[in-house]
Amino acid sequence: MKGHRIPQETGRVLFAGVAVWATAMAAAAVEGVTAKFGDAALMGFGAAMTIFAFACYRIDTELRAFARATALRTLTLTAFVGAAITGAAFATHAVMFAVFAAPLAALALAARIDRGFPQAGATRAPAKSPGARQPAT
Numbered sequence: 001m002k003g004h005r006i007p008q009e010t011g012r013v014l015f016a017g018v019a020v021w022a023t024a025m026a027a028a029a030v031e032g033v034t035a036k037f038g039d040a041a042l043m044g045f046g047a048a049m050t051i052f053a054f055a056c057y058r059i060d061t062e063l064r065a066f067a068r069a070t071a072l073r074t075l076t077l078t079a080f081v082g083a084a085i086t087g088a089a090f091a092t093h094a095v096m097f098a099v100f101a102a103p104l105a106a107l108a109l110a111a112r113i114d115r116g117f118p119q120a121g122a123t124r125a126p127a128k129s130p131g132a133r134q135p136a137t
Contacts, residue, residue, distance in 0.1 A: 010066035018104065025100040039095050046099035053103035057110045067111035075115060079108040 034042060057063055067075065082105025089098035 008062050010062050014063070014066070021103070022100065025096055029096040034095055039093075042095045042099055046095075046102050049099065049103040050106045053107045054110050057107055057114075064111075064114065067114065070111070072112075072115060075108060075112045079105065079112040082106075082108045 057067070082101060085101045086098055086105045089095075089101055
């Protein structure tokens with residue numbers, strides 16, 4: 001079995017992870033975790049999960065390969081929407097929703113930043129200098 005590799009389906013694993021995370025956050029909201037622990041403790045937990053999501057992206061090569069295979073527009077839109085939802089949740093003091101959205105936004109933003117941004121004014125092919133050509137004789 002040496003050299004036998006099990007194919008990973010990163011997209012499905014990522015979807016399952018988001019589903020489990022959503023279920024855990026919904027159960028915490030229903031159980032009144034905010035009242036038990038307070039907003040500060042939950043924000044600290046959300047910050048820790050955000051750092052964990054970013055670290056997972058940096059460590060997991062399969063996840064980075066999946067992000068590189070994803071369309072750039074999809075990554076950009078996901079990062080923007082995730083950041084907007086996180087900001088709106090903080091603005092409306094919906095702490096559980098912010099704790100849910102912040103790690104997902106961090107993951108999408110890390111993937112988008114990893115892909116790079118186009119340079120302003122960059123061209124596809126370098127221009128040829130007129131001085132590089134041989135003069136006509």
